[in-house]
Amino acid sequence: MDQTSNSYHQPVLAEACVEMLAPAASGLIVDGTFGGGGHSRALLSAYPQVRILGIDRDPDAVANAPDDPRVHVVLGNFSEIERIVRDELEFPPDVPGTVGGVLLDLGISSHQVDTAERGFSYRRTGPIDMRMGSDVPVSAGDLVNELDEAELRELIHRYGEERHAGRIAHAIVAARPIHDTTALAEVIANAVPAAARRAGHPARKTFQALRIATNAELDALSTGLASAIDLLRPGGRICVISYHSLEDRIVKRTIVHGATGCICPPGLPVCGCGRSASLRNLGRFKPSESEIAANPRSRSAVMRVAEKVAA
Numbered sequence: 072m073d074q075t076s077n078s079y080h081q082p083v084l085a086e087a088c089v090e091m092l093a094p095a096a097s098g099l100i101v102d103g104t105f106g107g108g109g110h111s112r113a114l115l116s117a118y119p120q121v122r123i124l125g126i127d128r129d130p131d132a133v134a135n136a137p138d139d140p141r142v143h144v145v146l147g148n149f150s151e152i153e154r155i156v157r158d159e160l161e162f163p164p165d166v167p168g169t170v171g172g173v174l175l176d177l178g179i180s181s182h183q184v185d186t187a188e189r190g191f192s193y194r195r196t197g198p199i200d201m202r203m204g205s206d207v208p209v210s211a212g213d214l215v216n217e218l219d220e221a222e223l224r225e226l227i228h229r230y231g232e233e234r235h236a237g238r239i240a241h242a243i244v245a246a247r248p249i250h251d252t253t254a255l256a257e258v259i260a261n262a263v264p265a266a267a268r269r270a271g272h273p274a275r276k277t278f279q280a281l282r283i284a285t286n287a288e289l290d291a292l293s294t295g296l297a298s299a300i301d302l303l304r305p306g307g308r309i310c311v312i313s314y315h316s317l318e319d320r321i322v323k324r325t326i327v328h329g330a331t332g333c334i335c336p337p338g339l340p341v342c343g344c345g346r347s348a349s350l351r352n353l354g355r356f357k358p359s360e361s362e363i364a365a366n367p368r369s370r371s372a373v374m375r376v377a378e379k380v381a382a
């Protein structure tokens with residue numbers, strides 16, 4: 072693949088990410104969503120001593136790895152980050168505590184959206200596929216054409232937070248079989264009230280829902296985040312970039328929970344809860360207006376950062 076990182080995907084919040092991962096400048100960073108490697112390339116150029124283990128579910132991303140001895144990119148799901156770190160690196164068996172930084176830049180890359188045959192885009196005609204990698208057994212088209220109406224409504228409501236989920240599910244079932252992305256987008260556009268057609272593309276939330284369900288994205292996030300935090304050494308940091316509230320809620324809850332210490336009522340002579348914080352919450356970052364102007368896909372991004380504290 073001869074694409075540069077920018078034609079594959081323009082990294083979001085790259086500067087803040089590089090800055091926040093500075094404590095790992097001479098250690099190991101796991102880039103769990105390698106994509107076009109934009110963040111990894113920025114880290115490599117800022118920190119000459121860094122080593123990067125990249126992970127991506129998509130073989131296209133793995134094929135896009137830079138030719139640099141400091142980087143090793145593997146095909147996999149970041150939900151298995153602990154196993155992957157163990158398998159790929161010759162570290163002592165006690166893997167937890169070896170990693171200086173983790174980056175998860177969630178969702179899909181521009182390369183995936185812009186490749187019509189991948190079926191992620193409601194603007195480009197392609198099969199309704201949306202599988203991020205060959206490990207995903209069922210395509211979005213299978214869900215669209217095979218779920219019953221109640222299951223579709225629930226999926227669109229839960230993963231798209233779409234208030235017109237009922238109307239959309241009903242219209243999809245009536246129009247089946249639906250063979251391509253733009254035909255599906257048209258069915259959705261015709262199902263929603265006219266006012267909803269004016270607030271962004273009417274198929275956006277349904278496509279998001281189908282993509283999340285197809286790839287079990289939220290399960291991967293919950294599992295991967297917990298394992299990534301376990302892997303960090305004290306002082307190591309995790310940066311997670313989310314693009315919608317379902318992702319950000321999981322990240323926020325995990326960090327707030329990890330950063331919560333003793334929860335005993337004040338005045339107890341000794342701690343009875345046994346809790347101690349494993350994380351320090353370093354806050355949230357959003358793209359500047361100039362980044363949004365240069366890269367409109369960054370508009371919804373939120374990066375949360377936390378630091379592992381000694382047990």
Ligand SMILES: C[S@@+](CC[C@H](N)C(=O)[O-])C[C@H]1O[C@@H](n2cnc3c(N)ncnc32)[C@H](O)[C@@H]1O
Binds near residue numbers: 076080104126181291
């Ligand atoms: C937003 S892009 C990352 C872009 C990258 N940071 C860059 O600058 O080029 C998200 C990438 O994560 C991958 N991905 C999403 N969920 C994943 C998962 N659970 N495990 C591994 N890779 C995943 C996608 O295939 C996609 O390539």
